Amino acid sequence: MLVTSTPGSDAVSQPLREQIQEVIATRIAKPIREDLVKLLARPGYALHPDGLCRAGVLALKVHEAVIRDAVGRAGLLAAAAVELQMEAAYVFDEVADAAPGSNRSEDLGLAIALLTAGAAAAVEAAADSPDRSAAMDHFCKAYSEACAGQFLDAALQRRGGATLEEALQMTCLKAGGLGKFVTGFMARVAGADGDGVALFERLGDHAFTLAQLVDDLRDACAPGQDSDLAQRKATLPVVFYGRGIDSLAPLDGILSDRICNTYESSGAPLYAAILAHAYMSRAEEDLALLARHGYAVGGLVRFLESVDSGAEETLSAARSSLVS
Amino acid sequence: MQVTALAEALMGARRSDGAISLQDLQIRLSRAGLEEFARAVASLRLRPSLKNQDGPDAGDKHPWF
Numbered sequence: 001m002l003v004t005s006t007p008g009s010d011a012v013s014q015p016l017r018e019q020i021q022e023v024i025a026t027r028i029a030k031p032i033r034e035d036l037v038k039l040l041a042r043p044g045y046a047l048h049p050d051g052l053c054r055a056g057v058l059a060l061k062v063h064e065a066v067i068r069d070a071v072g073r074a075g076l077l078a079a080a081a082v083e084l085q086m087e088a089a090y091v092f093d094e095v096a097d098a099a100p101g102s103n104r105s106e107d108l109g110l111a112i113a114l115l116t117a118g119a120a121a122a123v124e125a126a127a128d129s130p131d132r133s134a135a136m137d138h139f140c141k142a143y144s145e146a147c148a149g150q151f152l153d154a155a156l157q158r159r160g161g162a163t164l165e166e167a168l169q170m171t172c173l174k175a176g177g178l179g180k181f182v183t184g185f186m187a188r189v190a191g192a193d194g195d196g197v198a199l200f201e202r203l204g205d206h207a208f209t210l211a212q213l214v215d216d217l218r219d220a221c222a223p224g225q226d227s228d229l230a231q232r233k234a235t236l237p238v239v240f241y242g243r244g245i246d247s248l249a250p251l252d253g254i255l256s257d258r259i260c261n262t263y264e265s266s267g268a269p270l271y272a273a274i275l276a277h278a279y280m281s282r283a284e285e286d287l288a289l290l291a292r293h294g295y296a297v298g299g300l301v302r303f304l305e306s307v308d309s310g311a312e313e314t315l316s317a318a319r320s321s322l323v324s
Numbered sequence: 325m326q327v328t329a330l331a332e333a334l335m336g337a338r339r340s341d342g343a344i345s346l347q348d349l350q351i352r353l354s355r356a357g358l359e360e361f362a363r364a365v366a367s368l369r370l371r372p373s374l375k376n377q378d379g380p381d382a383g384d385k386h387p388w389f
């Protein structure tokens with residue numbers, strides 16, 4: 001099957017979802033299969049009809065760029081493997097953000113099952129790749145970067161007082177590391193050359209960091225207790241806001257309208273928007289270099305365009321927040 | 325990436341009324357040798373202005389994280 005339509009569309013994500021379900025059916029213990037499918041059918045997750053499956057879709061676009069032909073079982077399995085790892089990261093992130101006292105220990109058990117199923121799928125996907133051990137070595141090492149980012153995320157939030165450099169390091173590890181994991185694994189499975197693998201890894205790093213910055217911008221501030229600012233997360237816009245001498249701190253984890261107004265006029269949304277644009281330019285440069293190396297980047301261009309169009313409203317709002 | 329230098333340039337570009345001119349910020353970043361950010365500001369200037377920004381939505385909070 002040649003997957004050439006819009007990233008995230010059913011033509012791309014449906015075969016991926018079917019592959020994920022097959023992996024669950026064949027590599028997950030029966031007593032938890034149904035619970036795992038229910039978990040992945042929640043809003044935002046891979047099996048939800050509106051789930052974006054960004055990791056798996058990006059992996060399929062990398063495959064298309066290298067192979068220039070229909071994706072076979074190994075390609076779909078590799079895409080399912082990276083998507084399952086990303087879904088596990090979502091679960092850990094959601095459990096970490098859950099309100100104190102909420103019992104999510106069952107979800108942690110399912111997240112570990114997702115990790116093992118993803119690893120099993122990766123082993124089969126890499127079996128016929130030119131350098132199987134290099135592909136699996138990358139699969140494990142690169143994912144540990146994303147784990148390091150999640151560790152740092154929680155540690156900085158608990159410690160407080162994060163610097164902008166620390167916030168950037170956390171963002172790059174957590175999101176950029178995951179992007180590098182996705183593109184680097186599929187590039188190896190598909191048989192890209194050494195230069196190509198390095199460029200695909202850079203592209204994944206920059207594209208996912210861009211997407212994370214847009215998410216951080218969107219989630220930074222809103223009245224109530226759900227926003228990153230209310231939870232004192234160490235994201236770049238929140239840390240920027242905290243540096244201001246007139247920045248008001250949330251009381252008891254609740255953001256007032258006044259604090260939201262102070263945040264909007266602090267320059268923090270504009271700051272994060274500039275960083276997002278810098279990462280967009282980096283990703284575009286990576287695509288240009290990949291094209292120069294002879295890779296068919298059309299699908300990856302459309303993928304990046306889909307990230308950019310999804311960010312349109314958030315970035316435009318940041319631009320208009322205080323610019324004269 | 326010089327994230328602290330960008331933050332300082334942005335705060336330095338604020339006028340007394342709190343507003344920031346993207347053109348002025350772009351020039352400041354360029355003069356400070358922060359060309360990557362200057363180009364990013366130039367790109368941001370090309371975006372149309374929309375007034376409403378989405379807040380957090382707990383129902384679909386993580387297309388990424």
